[in-house]
Amino acid sequence: MVEQVGDRAAGQLSVGVPPSWQYLFTSRFVEKLIERYPNIALRVHEGVSHVLREDMHAGMLDLAIVPFEAASPNGYVNNALVREPLVLVSHKDAQLRPEKSVPLARLDKLKLALPGKPNVIRAHIENSLARKGFGFNNAFEVDAVNLSMDLARKGLSDTVTPCCAVSGNPQWEDSVSWSPIRGMFITWALCENTARSHSPAVGEGRRLITQVVAEVVQSGTWLGADLFSQTEWAAV
Template sequence: MDSRLIEYFLRVAELGSINKAATDLRVSQPALSRHIALLEHQIRAKLFTRTQGGVLLTDAGTLLLERARPILRQLTTLVEQVGDRAAGQLSVGLPPSWQHLFTSHYIGRLVEQYPGVSLRVHEGASHELREVMHAGMLDLAIVPFEGSPPAGYIHTPLIREPLVLVSAKDAELRPDRPVPLSRLDNLQLALPGKPNVIRTQIENTLSRRGLAFKTKFEIDAMMLTIDLARQGIADTVTPCCAISGNERWEKAVSWSPIRGMYMTWALCENSARSHSQAVREGHRLIFEMVDEILGRGVWLGAERATKSSPSATVEMVEEES
C-alpha cells in the first residue's frame, strides 16, 4: 500500500473536508477523491461519510486514524535508515531555461569533484518539477519561488531575473533597450499552456491593463518556442537565462527585457534528504556556481535574491508600465 494514501487520509480526517485537504496538499479535489476511493478499495471498508459540510469518519475510518500514525512513524524511521545508506545518491530537477548557463556546467563540475555520487538529473517545466519533487523523487530542484512551500520542503531564494520578449532577427529588439508590456498587445505568442507561471502572469497582467493576450500556439517546449520566434512564426516570452550568454540564440534572434517584469527562482530542498552528504554538496555547488555566473556578468539583469528582498516573496513582479 502506498504510504501517501494514508497521509492523504490523515489530512482529510484532520480537516474534515476533501476540498480543504486538496488545497492544503496541493492536489486537485478529483485526484484526492480518487486516492481516498483507492484506499477504501484496498482496505475494503468505507472510511468517510460524505455530508453537505464535508466528511465524517466511519467506525473503520476512526480505527485507521488511531493506528495509522504509529505505522507511519515507523516507516519514516525506516526510510531515514535506508537514506543513510543511500547518502551517495543525488536527484536534481532543473528548468530547461537554465541548460546553457548552468546545467551542463553544473553536471560537469559535480561529476569531476564528486565521482562517487550517483547523479540523476530531471529537466522539466516548473509545474512538472514541483510534482516530481513533492512525490519525493527529487532531492533538490530549481523552481519559481513559493512563499509558502509544502511541509517538508525548504525554499531558498536564488536568482531574480528579467523576463524577455524574443522575436525574429528583423524585429530589431535589443538587450539594452527594454520594451514596455504594451509591446505584447495583440502579439501572436507561442507560450506554454497553463499552469505555466510565465504564461499565467503575462495573461493576467495584460488583462489588468486592458491589453489583448493572444496565443498562436501552446507549446510546452521552451527551445521550440524560441526557434519559432527565430523563424518569425510567433514571438515568445522566456526567462532571460534562456537567451543571455547563449551565442547560438543571441545571433539568431532579437530580444529585449520586458520593462518591469521579473521572475524569482528558488532552490527547493527535500528536508528528508538534507542529511545526505551528496545532497549537501549538490546544494553548496548550486550556490557557488550561481555566484560565479553572476560574477561573470553574462546573465543580463540577474541578481541574487534574498529572503528580505520584496521580489523574493512572489514568482513574478510587475514594477512599472
C-alpha cells in the same frame, strides 16, 4: 576540509532544472559535480516549472530550481536564489535589443508561443496583460523552450522566456532578437526535500548549485540577474 567532505560525499542526488537554465547553468553544474564528487550518482531531470514542482512534491527529486513560492508544503523548503528579467524574443528583423527594454504594451495581441497552464510565466504574462486591459493571444502552447525560440526565429510567433535562455547563448544570439519586458521578472528558488537533507550528496549538491549560480551572475554573462543573499532569503 572541503576536499575531505567531497571525498566522503556519496550516494544518490536527483536534481530538477528548468530548460532555460541549460546553457548558463546546467552544463557547468554537472561538469563541476562530476569532477569534485565522483562518488555521487547524479540524475538530472529537465522540465518546465510546474512539472518540476509536481515531481518534487511527489518525492522524485532531492533538489529543484523552480519559481519562488512563499508558502512551501510541509517537508519542503524554498530559498530564493536569483531574480532575472523576463524577455520578449522575436525574429531577427524585429530589432529588439538586450540593452533596451520594451513596455508590456508591446505584447498586446501579439501572437505568442508559451507553455500551457499552470506554467508560472504563462500565468504571469496573461494576468499582467489582463490587468492592463491588453489582449493575450497564445497562438501555440509549447512546453519546450527551444521549440518556442525556433518558432520566434522563423517569425511564426514570438515568445517570452527568462533572460537566461538567451543571454550569452551562441545558439540564439545571432538568429533572434530580444529585449527585457519592463517591470517583468521571475525569482528562482532552490527547493529542497527536507527528508533528504541529511544526505551528504544532497548537501554538496545544494552548496554547488548556489556556488555555480553566484559565479555565473558575478561573471556578468547573465544580463539583469540579481543574487539573493542569506539575509534577503529571510525577508522574502
